[in-house]
Amino acid sequence: MxxxxxxxxxxxxxxxxxxxxxxxxxxxxxxxxxxxxxxYVDLLTDSGTGAMSDEQWAALLRGDEAYAGSESFAELESAVEDVMGFERVVPAHQGRGAENLLYGALVDDGDVVLNNTHFDTTRAHVANQGAEAADCPAEIAFDADADAPFKGNFSVDRAREHVERVGAENVPVVVLTITNNSAAGQPVSVANTRDAREFADEIDATFVIDACRFAENAYFVREREPGYEEASVASIAREQLDYADALVMSGKKEGLVNAGGFVAVRDPDLFDRVKQRAILFEGFPTYGGMAGRDLAAMAVGLREAVDxxxxxxxxxxxxxxxxxxxxxxxxxxxxxxxxxxxxxxxxxxxxxxxxxxxxxxxxxxxxxxxxxxxxxxxxxxxxxxxxxxxxxxxxxxxxxxxxxxxxxxxxxxxxxxxxxxxxxxxxxxxxxxxxxxxxxxxxxxx
The missing domain is CATH 3.90.1150.10 (Aspartate Aminotransferase, domain 1)
Incomplete structure (x- = not known):
């Protein structure tokens, strides 16, 4: 129904x-x-092309367009904290803007960034910093016929091979993309998220989750990972995201809006660096290139996403x-x-x-x-x-x-x-x- x-x-x-x-x-x-x-039927992307709810349209009309410290930004902060568990948020005009803010603050020339599989704009932003984007997909990620539950997983074994090749000091960031868009939108298990977190700690790297489709991933966990059959999508999503040091988010996916994104971080120093880049590339850190009405709609969309x-x-x-x-x-x-x-x-x-x-x-x-x-x-x-x-x-x-x-x-x-x-x-x-x-x-x- x-x-x-x-x-x-x-x-x-x-x-x-x-x-x-x-x-x-x-x-x-x-x-x-x-x-x-x-x-006639446009399946080019699911990014920013969906229909908003009546509650989101109502939020658009209530949007606060103040340049600094708008009420709409406070609503987004509250939604990100409640749904995703992060208190520090910097908005951006869309996901690739958020990638620019975060990877520009974390990645330098000559570094290597590990990801279960980089998508196009992520790979481009890493390359734009003079770094190498190295993929670490699961062994069966590109086996089209293997009917396995979590083909989007991060391969810690492949990641270790890259670390042995370049040295841990040259791998400042480990990224987990959920779901894994470049590997056919396949989900990542909570257990694999935990393993990737432990690997990032092992090499002293910042652990980033690309959370564009975090609720869809949580739904697959509920269907497929033992122990989560009775859990809510919201609780699974929160548990999975709790492992991350930082999130990069295109709100045009599971923010359920037509524009917007954000970076969310735990570390205060990284937060300050991202905010300064936001002022340069996106706008003041409480609007980040977005209208207040779009901030308000995304705040509603994040809560609807985990329904x-x-x-x-x-x-x-x-x-x-x-x-x-x-x-x-x-x-x-x-x-x-x-x-x-x-x-x-x-x-x-x-x-x-x-x-x-x-x-x-x-x-x-x-x-x-x-x-x-x-x-x-x-x-x-x-x-x-x-x-x-x-x-x-x-x-x-x-x-x-x-x-x-x-x-x-x-x-x-x-x-x-x-x-x-x-x-x-x-x-x-x-x-x-x-x-x-x-x-x-x-x-x-x-």
């Missing part, structure tokens, strides 16, 4: 095939360059999409993650070599066929990282209906029917920073 009903609707239309063909060509075969009005009915609806819709695609014969990474379904484009387009980006070819065909926008998370997005050629279908929260899910499945089935006739792509223009090329590069069919 759904835990919400619809109050406001937005009209959408599917452009005809000729228009979609022209749009794709004009976009340089990069769906980031498409206009949103030309997309069991809300997160159950969310997980079940993603799972339904995955099961329908699998029943249609589409090769998937299994099991589905919390926020997205990941399709194995390397298997679906086995005739397209990795250097011709089978994942990006699939992304383009989904738009051409049905106006569906997805995102490639393989060789195009992560060049040289030897990851599988996956395509992510990220469902916005509280946005699409079952009919939209069915349209996505029908679109995949039509593309699969002519898969052998689809060719790969080549890059014809790209930015200097390889970690960010998928946002703006242009391609053409081979």
């Amino acid at each position: 759904k835990a919400h009903k619809t109050k406001v609707v937005e009209r959408i239309e599917l452009p005809d095939r000729e228009a979609r063909e022209a749009n794709l060509d004009e976009a340089g075969y990069n769906v980031f360059n498409l206009n949103a009005d030309d997309v 069991l009915a809300r997160v159950r609806d969310r997980i079940e819709q993603v799972r339904d999409l995955g099961e329908r695609l699998r029943d249609a014969g589409i090769p998937l990474y299994w099991p589905p993650g919390g926020h997205a379904v990941y399709v194995d484009a390397g298997e679906m387009f086995a005739h397209v070599p990795t250097e011709e980006f089978p994942g990006q070819a699939l992304v383009c065909e989904l738009y051409r066929e049905g106006g569906v926008r997805a995102v490639e998370l393989g060789e195009f997005a992560f060049p040289g990282t030897d990851r599988p050629d996956l395509v992510r279908l990220a469902l916005p929260r509280r946005t699409y209906s079952r009919e939209h899910v069915e349209h996505v499945v029908d679109t995949f089935a039509a593309v699969a029917d002519r898969a052998d006739a689809i060719s790969g792509l080549e890059v014809i223009d790209e930015p200097e920073m390889a970690e960010l090329r998928h946002f703006s590069a242009r391609l053409q069919p081979v």
